[in-house]
Amino acid sequence: MDAILQATTYILGRDGYAGLTTNRVAERAGVNIASLYQFFPNKAALVAELQRRHVQESRAAADAAIAGAPDGSIEDVVTSLVRSSVASHAVNPVLHRIFAEEMPGHWTRDPAGRYTPDPAKAQLEARLRQQGRKPDDAERIAWMLRAVSRTIVHDAIYERPDDVKSGVLSDDLVKMLCSYLRE
Numbered sequence: 001m002d003a004i005l006q007a008t009t010y011i012l013g014r015d016g017y018a019g020l021t022t023n024r025v026a027e028r029a030g031v032n033i034a035s036l037y038q039f040f041p042n043k044a045a046l047v048a049e050l051q052r053r054h055v056q057e058s059r060a061a062a063d064a065a066i067a068g069a070p071d072g073s074i075e076d077v078v079t080s081l082v083r084s085s086v087a088s089h090a091v092n093p094v095l096h097r098i099f100a101e102e103m104p105g106h107w108t109r110d111p112a113g114r115y116t117p118d119p120a121k122a123q124l125e126a127r128l129r130q131q132g133r134k135p136d137d138a139e140r141i142a143w144m145l146r147a148v149s150r151t152i153v154h155d156a157i158y159e160r161p162d163d164v165k166s167g168v169l170s171d172d173l174v175k176m177l178c179s180y181l182r183e
Helices: 002-015 020-030 031-041 043-068 073-091 092-103 119-129 135-159 160-168 167-183
Strands: none
Touching: 002 020, 002 043, 020 031, 020 043, 043 073, 043 092, 043 119, 073 119, 073 135, 073 167, 092 135, 092 167, 119 135, 135 160, 135 167, 160 167
């Protein structure tokens, strides 16, 4: 299965979604097309699995970043979260561009189209409540922090790669989010 998904990633990165076919994936992966169809009925299923894995890995990294941040300040939590998000999205920027431009709206849904909860948001919400925020405010603010951060990072990965590499994007995003938190 990993060889099939690696082949899918390679073809998507080189030729985009339009150039992706199950036959090309099977050939690139060195597997029989019937073997590919045992796991993935079509190219949409291949991409859905790549997206599912990306979301799962990104959320796990964000969850770990928040859990590992010092208990002292929400600014430390935001800094850890932003740096983790940038790092996990910088791994394969071409693939992220394809996800965002050619298949928008699938980031927070499972393959059946259902919304999946974000564990990092729950941790952020808990940290905000520890800082004295009311539960309704903490929930809304946590959602906003995750949504703004996710949107900026997704766009920056392929629109501002030099700012991502230099770290200025992370620094600016942390400043912006922390400024919002201080209001």
